[in-house]
Amino acid sequence: MQKILGILLAVVGGFALGGIALHRAEPINALWLVTAAICIYVLGFRFYAKWIETRVFVADYTRATPAERLNNGRDFLPTHRWVVFGHHFAAIAGAGPLVGPTLAMQFGYLPGTLWIIVGAVLGGCVQDMMILFMSTRRDGRSLGKIARDELGPVGGTAAMLGTLMIVLIIIAVLGLVVVNAMKHSPWATFTVFATLPIAVFVGFYLRHWRPGQVLEGSLIGLVLLLAAVVGGGHVAENPALAEMFNLSGVTLAAFVIGYGWIAAILPVWVLLAPRDYISTFLKIAVVVMLAVAILVMRPEIKMPALTQFIDGTGPVFAGKVFPFVFITIACGALSGFHALVSSGTTPKMVSNERDIRLAGYGSMAVESFVGIMAVIAATLLDPGVYFAINTGAGIVGSSAEAAVQTISGWGFPVTVEQMKDLASAMGESSLFGRTGGAPSLAVGMASIFGSAFGRSLLGLWYHFAIMFEAIFILTTVDAGTRAARFLIQDALGQLYAPLGRTSWYPSVVVASSLIVAGWGYFLYVGVVDPNGGINILWPLFGIANQMLAAIALSVATGILIKTAHVKYAWVTGLPLTWITIVTSTAAFQKIFSTDPKLGFFAAANDLSAKLAAGALPPEKAKVAGTLIFNQQLDGWLTILFGLLLWTVLLSMIRMSLRHLKGLPVPPNSEAPYVKTQLNLASLHVNAH
Amino acid sequence: MRTDVRQFLSAGLSLLRGVTGDDAYEKYLAHYERTKPPHPPLSAEEFFRAQIDQKWNCVSGCC
Numbered sequence: 001m002q003k004i005l006g007i008l009l010a011v012v013g014g015f016a017l018g019g020i021a022l023h024r025a026e027p028i029n030a031l032w033l034v035t036a037a038i039c040i041y042v043l044g045f046r047f048y049a050k051w052i053e054t055r056v057f058v059a060d061y062t063r064a065t066p067a068e069r070l071n072n073g074r075d076f077l078p079t080h081r082w083v084v085f086g087h088h089f090a091a092i093a094g095a096g097p098l099v100g101p102t103l104a105m106q107f108g109y110l111p112g113t114l115w116i117i118v119g120a121v122l123g124g125c126v127q128d129m130m131i132l133f134m135s136t137r138r139d140g141r142s143l144g145k146i147a148r149d150e151l152g153p154v155g156g157t158a159a160m161l162g163t164l165m166i167v168l169i170i171i172a173v174l175g176l177v178v179v180n181a182m183k184h185s186p187w188a189t190f191t192v193f194a195t196l197p198i199a200v201f202v203g204f205y206l207r208h209w210r211p212g213q214v215l216e217g218s219l220i221g222l223v224l225l226l227a228a229v230v231g232g233g234h235v236a237e238n239p240a241l242a243e244m245f246n247l248s249g250v251t252l253a254a255f256v257i258g259y260g261w262i263a264a265i266l267p268v269w270v271l272l273a274p275r276d277y278i279s280t281f282l283k284i285a286v287v288v289m290l291a292v293a294i295l296v297m298r299p300e301i302k303m304p305a306l307t308q309f310i311d312g313t314g315p316v317f318a319g320k321v322f323p324f325v326f327i328t329i330a331c332g333a334l335s336g337f338h339a340l341v342s343s344g345t346t347p348k349m350v351s352n353e354r355d356i357r358l359a360g361y362g363s364m365a366v367e368s369f370v371g372i373m374a375v376i377a378a379t380l381l382d383p384g385v386y387f388a389i390n391t392g393a394g395i396v397g398s399s400a401e402a403a404v405q406t407i408s409g410w411g412f413p414v415t416v417e418q419m420k421d422l423a424s425a426m427g428e429s430s431l432f433g434r435t436g437g438a439p440s441l442a443v444g445m446a447s448i449f450g451s452a453f454g455r456s457l458l459g460l461w462y463h464f465a466i467m468f469e470a471i472f473i474l475t476t477v478d479a480g481t482r483a484a485r486f487l488i489q490d491a492l493g494q495l496y497a498p499l500g501r502t503s504w505y506p507s508v509v510v511a512s513s514l515i516v517a518g519w520g521y522f523l524y525v526g527v528v529d530p531n532g533g534i535n536i537l538w539p540l541f542g543i544a545n546q547m548l549a550a551i552a553l554s555v556a557t558g559i560l561i562k563t564a565h566v567k568y569a570w571v572t573g574l575p576l577t578w579i580t581i582v583t584s585t586a587a588f589q590k591i592f593s594t595d596p597k598l599g600f601f602a603a604a605n606d607l608s609a610k611l612a613a614g615a616l617p618p619e620k621a622k623v624a625g626t627l628i629f630n631q632q633l634d635g636w637l638t639i640l641f642g643l644l645l646w647t648v649l650l651s652m653i654r655m656s657l658r659h660l661k662g663l664p665v666p667p668n669s670e671a672p673y674v675k676t677q678l679n680l681a682s683l684h685v686n687a688h
Numbered sequence: 689m690r691t692d693v694r695q696f697l698s699a700g701l702s703l704l705r706g707v708t709g710d711d712a713y714e715k716y717l718a719h720y721e722r723t724k725p726p727h728p729p730l731s732a733e734e735f736f737r738a739q740i741d742q743k744w745n746c747v748s749g750c751c
Contacts, residue, residue, distance in 0.1 A: 073716040073723075074712075074738070074739060075742055075743075077715060079706065080706060082706075083706030211713075212710075212732050214705075214709050214710040215704065268740050268741065272744060277708060277709070284707070345743065
């Protein structure tokens, strides 16, 4: 039976994937993508992940997990596997898999779709599951700690430093996404601002009025958020109110920075925790709704399979399809950040090692499917519209006429009227140059929801989608700032012990200010950059995220080699090799390319030369100094990321070679075997 | 048929409560009853406060 199912899935999935790959000329239906993706996830889950579980890490259902051994009724707690799955999915899913695939569609739908599916099944899902397993075997310890224990102090420090840097970049780039979505849009700005008092209200509700009634509090929050979306529409119609919420990018960036600082020093129950509860709820609801709507609507994909921009001349971000499609998609296929979650709260909940496949592999497969839905939302737009929304004014010109002329000249026809009609249907004044991926995704989502559940409400759906993305992003802003604060406080504590105390207020303020200043700087530069900023920051984030994935996969490969599974080391070794090639190539091009569009240092030199020659228009000359410094800084950061990656990789290879030669290496840090006392039948574990 | 639907819905609800953390205090009390430690159990409010602080003292979310 299993075999028949496998063959059937393989045939259907292979047929759909082949259909996508070979399909040319006329538009293709989105159902092809959905079918191919689902068949391949199920195949991967049922066969590849199962094989890894039984042969590679050899899950032992008689072994007690940390949740059982260290059960404290709170974070260490044996939990039903579907709850672990839901929890893990909610923790890894955010704005990343929505934004990355949207941006990558400048190459056409094919490269991105293939990488989202194949990268997840062979890379991302494997990484998440492996790290979850390894952390579960090690009392739920974090990736940085495991790296230190297994590879030695050098690898551990590199992993910690990598984590800190990636957090700063991700906050800055997501902050930029939300600023670009709110810029000069009273409706979006009002809705996003309204999420703050709503979260505080829910915070008080859960803390004082109905302690711990999370479901109830989240539902109330959700209803209020929907009211805020509707209210935003009325604000936008009222000229006086609309003017109040019509803010420039720099003002909004200042708001986000100030907000981030306040949120970081406030207790978590006020803002961060309640908003996270609401967003978990919203996340699950929207993913299900979007999947249903796509099945009902079955949209046609209008983007070609490949565009001419695979040669590296793309307007959304610079660089050829290799390696930049793999860098850009990030969280949808393989994300180093997930390794932090897989070695965070999830391993403390797993009640049996047999549940790891569902939580680790399964959650990532669903995340990848979210990426596929983002692909569909971006590609069902007319390509001309997609490029008009996602290209900065610095590239296509600041007037609507100039923009449509340039974009139509690329072979993607679009007219000023078309963009005007679309903007007014969405309740916006203009959609030109709204870079960052969120607005074009929101237009796509609004079209899907609109045709499945009622077209007259396009403006509402659009702003609902913006609010949905903003709520994730603001959670990342505070949660990331807090996480980075702990890392900094840990480091500062080495210099002056009281600074290491995480709840000592002066230390909280000093460390939070350092972190907010760090990402605030990148956010500010991104906002003043006339090309939109995203085209610089997103690749930098992608490189950092893939570097962290390479670190996690190095740790996993090192452990596999050390624990006598050398012949299976390719399971993590294969994605590790691929992502090392991709990340190193991208970093090399970003550092050494002489093309000012691609290379950071080349861009800095080009701008300096133009500034010295007086060839810049006055508004660009004003910010040129900042942009030059920033390009150089980004160049040095890329060098640092490359060094971190290779440091961890080489320390893993050195450790492995020593082990294979029989020389001493840090011992396997697995917790000793203890037999489980839990009733296996009650945990739905088949003892076969 | 009716009982099936009811069972399905209640399973869905308990899943949702688990994922959102709605049932965390009940689980804590159950654990307390099983282990019977010498100190009295936390109140719902104290428990919830401790729970939140603990959750956000590490990297717990993603991009």
